[in-house]
Amino acid sequence: MRPVDEAELAGIVRGANAPLILRGGGTRGIGAAVPGEVLETGGLSGVRLYEPGALTLVVGAGTPLAEVEALLAGEGQRLAFDPPDMRGLLGREGVSTIGGVVAVNASGPRRVQAGACRDSLIGVRFVDGTGTVIRNGGRVMKNVTGIDLVKLMAGSHGTLGVITEVAFKVLPAPEAVATLCLAGLEDARAVEAMAAALGSPFDVTGAAHWPGRGTFVRVEGFATSVRYRAGELRRLLARFGAVEEVGAEVWAAVRDVVPFHGLSGDVWRLSVKPSDAPGLVARAGAEAVMYDWGGGLVWLAVAPGVDLRARLGVFQGHATRVRGEGPGAFHPEPAAVAALSAGLRAKFDPRGLFNPGLMQGAA
Amino acid sequence: MEMPQPDPAILARRERVHARLAGLLPPDALITDPAETRAYECDALTAYRCLPLAVVLPRTTEEVAAVMRACHDEGVKVIPRGAGTSLAGGSLPTPDAVVLGVARMNAVIETDYTNRFIRVQAGRTNLSVTGAVEAEGFFYAPDPSSQLACAIAGNIGMNSGGAHCLKYGVTTNNLLGVTMVTMAGEVVQVGGPFMDAPGLDLLGVICGSEGQLGVVTEAWLRILPKPEGARPVLMGFAANEVAGACVADIIKGGLLPVAIEFMDRPCIVATEAFAKAGYPDCEALLIVEVEGSPAEIDEQLARIKAIAARHDPVAYREAASEDEAKRIWLGRKSAFGAMGQMGDYICLDGTIPVSELAFVLRRIGELTEGYGLRVANVFHAGDGNMHPLIIFNANQPGDLEKAEALGADILKLCVEVGGCLTGEHGVGVEKRDLMSVQFSDDDMEAQLRVKDVFDPGWLLNPAKVFPLYVTASRRAA
Ligand SMILES: Cc1cc2nc3c(=O)[nH]c(=O)nc-3n(C[C@H](O)[C@H](O)[C@H](O)COP(=O)(O)OP(=O)(O)OC[C@H]3O[C@@H](n4cnc5c(N)ncnc54)[C@H](O)[C@@H]3O)c2cc1C
Numbered sequence: 089m090r091p092v093d094e095a096e097l098a099g100i101v102r103g104a105n106a107p108l109i110l111r112g113g114g115t116r117g118i119g120a121a122v123p124g125e126v127l128e129t130g131g132l133s134g135v136r137l138y139e140p141g142a143l144t145l146v147v148g149a150g151t152p153l154a155e156v157e158a159l160l161a162g163e164g165q166r167l168a169f170d171p172p173d174m175r176g177l178l179g180r181e182g183v184s185t186i187g188g189v190v191a192v193n194a195s196g197p198r199r200v201q202a203g204a205c206r207d208s209l210i211g212v213r214f215v216d217g218t219g220t221v222i223r224n225g226g227r228v229m230k231n232v233t234g235i236d237l238v239k240l241m242a243g244s245h246g247t248l249g250v251i252t253e254v255a256f257k258v259l260p261a262p263e264a265v266a267t268l269c270l271a272g273l274e275d276a277r278a279v280e281a282m283a284a285a286l287g288s289p290f291d292v293t294g295a296a297h298w299p300g301r302g303t304f305v306r307v308e309g310f311a312t313s314v315r316y317r318a319g320e321l322r323r324l325l326a327r328f329g330a331v332e333e334v335g336a337e338v339w340a341a342v343r344d345v346v347p348f349h350g351l352s353g354d355v356w357r358l359s360v361k362p363s364d365a366p367g368l369v370a371r372a373g374a375e376a377v378m379y380d381w382g383g384g385l386v387w388l389a390v391a392p393g394v395d396l397r398a399r400l401g402v403f404q405g406h407a408t409r410v411r412g413e414g415p416g417a418f419h420p421e422p423a424a425v426a427a428l429s430a431g432l433r434a435k436f437d438p439r440g441l442f443n444p445g446l447m448q449g450a451a
Numbered sequence: 452m453e454m455p456q457p458d459p460a461i462l463a464r465r466e467r468v469h470a471r472l473a474g475l476l477p478p479d480a481l482i483t484d485p486a487e488t489r490a491y492e493c494d495a496l497t498a499y500r501c502l503p504l505a506v507v508l509p510r511t512t513e514e515v516a517a518v519m520r521a522c523h524d525e526g527v528k529v530i531p532r533g534a535g536t537s538l539a540g541g542s543l544p545t546p547d548a549v550v551l552g553v554a555r556m557n558a559v560i561e562t563d564y565t566n567r568f569i570r571v572q573a574g575r576t577n578l579s580v581t582g583a584v585e586a587e588g589f590f591y592a593p594d595p596s597s598q599l600a601c602a603i604a605g606n607i608g609m610n611s612g613g614a615h616c617l618k619y620g621v622t623t624n625n626l627l628g629v630t631m632v633t634m635a636g637e638v639v640q641v642g643g644p645f646m647d648a649p650g651l652d653l654l655g656v657i658c659g660s661e662g663q664l665g666v667v668t669e670a671w672l673r674i675l676p677k678p679e680g681a682r683p684v685l686m687g688f689a690a691n692e693v694a695g696a697c698v699a700d701i702i703k704g705g706l707l708p709v710a711i712e713f714m715d716r717p718c719i720v721a722t723e724a725f726a727k728a729g730y731p732d733c734e735a736l737l738i739v740e741v742e743g744s745p746a747e748i749d750e751q752l753a754r755i756k757a758i759a760a761r762h763d764p765v766a767y768r769e770a771a772s773e774d775e776a777k778r779i780w781l782g783r784k785s786a787f788g789a790m791g792q793m794g795d796y797i798c799l800d801g802t803i804p805v806s807e808l809a810f811v812l813r814r815i816g817e818l819t820e821g822y823g824l825r826v827a828n829v830f831h832a833g834d835g836n837m838h839p840l841i842i843f844n845a846n847q848p849g850d851l852e853k854a855e856a857l858g859a860d861i862l863k864l865c866v867e868v869g870g871c872l873t874g875e876h877g878v879g880v881e882k883r884d885l886m887s888v889q890f891s892d893d894d895m896e897a898q899l900r901v902k903d904v905f906d907p908g909w910l911l912n913p914a915k916v917f918p919l920y921v922t923a924s925r926r927a928a
Contacts (some may be wrong), residue, residue: 123780141699142805142835164705193647204647206655207624222897223890228802229834230621230874232659233882233889234608234916239623239655243648259706277814283565288675289588291743310705310754313747359645361566377663405651418650429651431904434898435562447650 091353092131094213094221094252099225100127102219107397107444110246112150115181116174119245119417121446129187137227139235140165146255148212149187156186160258168259169205170196170339176349178411187251193243197294197306200381202259202287211255214241216248217437227255244354245249246443248436258363262308266318267294269302269334269396270325274443275366278303279383281328283362284380288324290446292318294341298378303328303336342380351376351389359388360405371400418447452499452799452880455914455926457547461527462503469505472549477519480555491532491550495597496540496881498851503530505542508552512630512668515551519666524547528910529851531662533574533605536597538798539879541608542662545761551666553604560669566618567610568627568644573604573667577611580672581867582646589674592619595875596787604709609669610659612875616785617833618709618742621875623658630669631657638790644671654900661877662912664676664905677741681709683779684752687733687766689713689884695808695884698832701739704758704807706751711833712738715812718827718840719782725789728782731766737832738783742880770788786829787840793825797854798838799866801875803833814864815839822857837865854905863888873883878916886918895921 091097101108107124111117137143142162147156153171160166167368171189175181188194190212197202201406202208211225224237230413270281282295285305294306305325309319322331339346348355353375360368362383369377369386376389390396397407397419406419421429429447433440462466469483482488483505493500504527509515522529528548535552536541544550556572557579563569564587571580577598580591594613595601601611607629612621619625628642642654657664688694700713714722723730730736741751752769759767770776790796803811812828818843819826830837839861843854846869862872862882866889872882886895895917902909902925909925 097579097631137804139804141703143702144804193652195647199646205619206652207620216897220893221898223894224897226869226871226889228804228870228874230616230802230831230836231871232621232875232877233871234878234886234895235663235901236610236623236655236659237897237901239658240901242655243652245886260702260707263705264717280565283567287564287589287676289679291678310747310750312750313743316746317743335774355569359647359649361563361644363563363565381646393457404643407647408649419532422640424633424637425641425653428639428653428904432651432901435900435904 089125090115090128090131094132094215097250097252098215098219098221101215101217102105103442104441108441110250112180112185112191115184116178116192116194117245117448118187118192118408118416121443127250129185129250135159136253142253143229143258145258146227146253147186148253149185149251151186153184153186157347161261164261165258166261167208167256168198168202169208170198170343171205172196172343174344177345177355186254189346190242190251190254191244191246191312197296197339197380201291203294206239208256209238209254210257212238212251213240213253214251217439217441222249225255227256234270240337245447246265247281247433247447249442255336264311264314265336266314266324267334267338268305268318268321268323269332270329271302272326273297275369277297277328279362279366282382284324285321288321290321294339295382298342298347298381299377304342306339342378345378345387347378348376348387348389349407352358353389353391354394354409356388356390356409357405358388358405358407360403364405365404368400372396373399415448416438416442453919454545455919461547462894463701464525467502468527471521471525472505472507472518475521476507476509476514480508480510480514480849491535491544491552494535494537494540494542496538496543496879499540499880500542501544501546503548503550503911504546506550506552512632515632515666515668516636516638518551519632519634523635523910525907527912530605530664530766530912533602533608534576534600534602536601537609537877537879539607539873539877541877541879541880542764543880547913553666553668554602556668562822563644564589564809566644567674568671570669570671571603571667573607577601577603577606584674588677590677591672592625592675596784603670604667604673605818607670607873608662609660609877612836613829614710614712617711618707618833619863623655624675624821626654626658627671627673628654628659629667631667632666633665634908642671646676661879661916663902663916664830664911679739679744680748682748682843683738683740683776684750684755684770685736685737685738685766685768685779686729686764688762689734690764691808691812693762694737696857697737697759698808699805700758700761701755702833706752706754708739708741708833710738710740711831712838713826713828713830713832714783714786717825718786719828721793721827722782722786722789722814725781725792726785728778730782733765738779761878764797783829790840790842794842796843797841797858799841799858800836800873800876801862801870802834803868805832807868808832810837811864811868815861818857818860822853824857835870859885880915883916884918892921899925
């Protein structure tokens with residue numbers, strides 16, 4: 089099913105009596121829901137409003153991400169949170185939609201400085217499980233009116249409602265970029281170097297460690313300012329080894345997890361305190377590793393079916409399986425939190441129509 | 452303003468509730484004497500006051516949990532309170548409710564510079580969070596003007612912002628996790644010292660929920676390295692429209708100042724008389740602040756100056772020293788104090804699309820004239836968060852009602868042009884009855900469901916945020 093507007097969509101939901109599998113472009117969904125009929129959002133597309141002078145963009149959820157990015161680039165602006173393209177990693181084809189980006193709260197390397205997708209998102213419209221259209225947030229950057237369902241919808245993986253329209257705060261694209269690289273650091277040393285960079289006043293917008301390739305730090309902005317900050321960071325990082333300047337292409341590779349594209353097996357992401365990351369990686373027995381967000385995000389490739397959580401033991405943070413078969417893609421939550429989440433699902437989707445079971449944590 | 456009838460059954464059990472609370476807390480953590488509870492009868496929305504059933508001032512999460520369990524058991528309502536600086540009546544008591552103040556919970560639990568976070572008890576004041584990390588070169592970004600007094604608890608309650616949030620975001624963008632006690636007395640940890648949620652983003656829902664979902668007792672906050680320096684520039688313009696156009700051009704020019712503050716003529720005149728900051732005599736002025744190294748600041752200001760020049764500024768003053776920077780901020784920072792000198796005031800907080808700035812200021816002028824009142828405008832222009840200050844005389848019968856009616860008209864105007872009722876102060880009781888201007892019943896119903904999940908008995912800070920007619924059946928059940 090592929091409704092062309094919100095009203096048609098609401099009608100479909102009202103009439104539904106079996107599970108619906110929500111799909112934007114089918115390029116980034118993770119986990120497994122129970123089987124059901126596919127409901128596509130690609131028909132709910134189009135730019136509703138774009139005001140470069142107010143840094144605001146409102147678009148239909150089915151609008152292709154590439155179209156959104158091209159529109160913004162035309163005005164020298166961009167989505168600050170740097171949404172990754174997951175097709176290579178997940179082995180999918182298709183056209184990624186902006187609604188899908190929101191549904192999984194997809195955020196790239198710039199997350200350390202500019203925040204996640206949910207931080208740029210200022211408004212949503214969605215259809216809940218009763219077929220009712222709900223609006224929350226709006227098109228202005230500062231808005232604390234009522235309960236914030238905008239954040240709730242971001243990262244809800246299509247389990248609370250069908251997102252039909254999204255509004256963003258966008259940012260100017262920088263005039264210049266500089267990427268510094270330290271070669272040959274051990275993981276723990278690399279995390280220290282990234283912490284030093286991120287803890288400096290030089291406004292670092294990316295900090296990643298790609299074992300075997302290097303430890304990368306990025307600054308962006310006006311050209312003279314970028315030169316100055318890159319110079320200061322070079323000095324600051326000199327105690328970790330020789331610092332080289334390299335091209336900016338590495339960031340797309342980090343963002344899209346390119347080093348893992350050719351690997352078979354399962355892929356996991358850990359969200360942890362950066363200084364805990366190397367120790368956890370040592371326990372993971374992974375075939376490949378990459379650190380982003382200064383070490384706060386760790387990508388791990390392991391053999392199919394490995395219970396990574398069992399290997400890691402108890403830790404602060406969570407592990408999500410983004411590629412691999414079977415249940416338990418999402419990290420189990422403490423009972424009290426799980427009860428609140430289950431309560432919200434029961435309220436927003438009382439008949440359990442949307443992607444049922446998808447976000448259920450492993451038992 | 453209408454508040455629900457207090458529950459007579461609870462009022463009748465006053466002594467028993469006091470005794471039960473006394474059994475759970477050290478003697479100095481329970482206040483029942485009306486002479487002392489009076490200090491908690493209102494927040495910064497002083498037009499509305501009410502003595503609570505009791506005030507509790509616990510020191511630990513365990514004490515909070517014990518109080519919540521007891522109140523839950525007794526069916527007693529709870530009003531969470533930080534420092535009581537809400538401008539929206541968010542912590543206004545009712546006679547049948549216990550005020551739970553977290554102000555004594557002000558410890559720093561952990562600072563971690565490597566991973567850039569601080570964990571504090573929620574009663575800690577906003578400014579003292581920065582105080583705890585500044586020696587190491589860090590700061591906590593959200594900076595409400597009330598930061599000397601307001602608590603992180605209330606900042607989370609209201610999702611507070613500040614002058615510098617154009618660059619750094621508001622509370623929700625700087626909050627990593629909380630420890631929260633639900634109305635049933637259950638302690639939950641949501642988020643933590645890592646960057647995103649494992650499941651649904653409950654933290655995003657809790658932040659800004661105005662004490663409707665739980666009592667926050669601890670928080671993990673993101674701390675940032677302090678910039679090398681900052682410098683403000685002040686520019687005066689011949690008309691509000693021109694200043695508004697200049698703001699849009701600065702933003703379009705790819706600049707992202709940390710702050711763009713706007714003041715109109717009535718505000719300039721009042722603050723000059725009060726603070727003598729040496730502001731130019733003009734219709735509108737902007738204070739724009741940029742950050743970085745001296746050379747970076749020079750570069751950004753050169754660009755800003757070129758943009759401003761296209762709008763024929765009647766004054767342009769760059770701070771050449773720390774002292775001049777202070778003088779530029781002096782007037783802005785004393786704006787509220789200056790208004791206080793002119794009379795009583797209501798501070799509105801609607802947000803509008805920046806493109807509507809000039810139109811909205813003109814309409815506010817017309818509306819104000821219609822009511823025969825005075826309004827001064829001072830606000831965060833970069834993000835369209837307006838703060839019209841309506842001046843009135845509380846001692847003159849009918850004046851408050853007139854000011855409130857004007858306030859309602861202005862907020863409706865904000866919604867009409869595509870904005871919202873409140874950008875950072877919250878709804879509280881003040882804007883409760885206007886919610887239906889911005890939201891349909893379905894939109895509100897979706898928000899009520901969230902409260903249904905966290906507080907099924909509707910005991911936590913009820914009668915706030917939503918119009919009473921919308922919540923009546925739930926509060927009665
Ligand atoms: C002069 C002045 C200037 C101001 N400037 C700004 C500004 O620039 N930006 C801005 O955003 N605001 C501003 N404010 C408003 C106010 O300071 C903020 O809303 C502040 O965050 C309130 O904090 P508080 O600790 O005083 O909270 P309170 O007033 O005690 O409570 C605020 C809300 O939070 C809830 N709450 C309190 N504690 C908890 C808790 N532990 N758990 C759950 N909920 C809780 C309350 O129930 C209430 O709804 C200003 C106020 C004044 C008086």
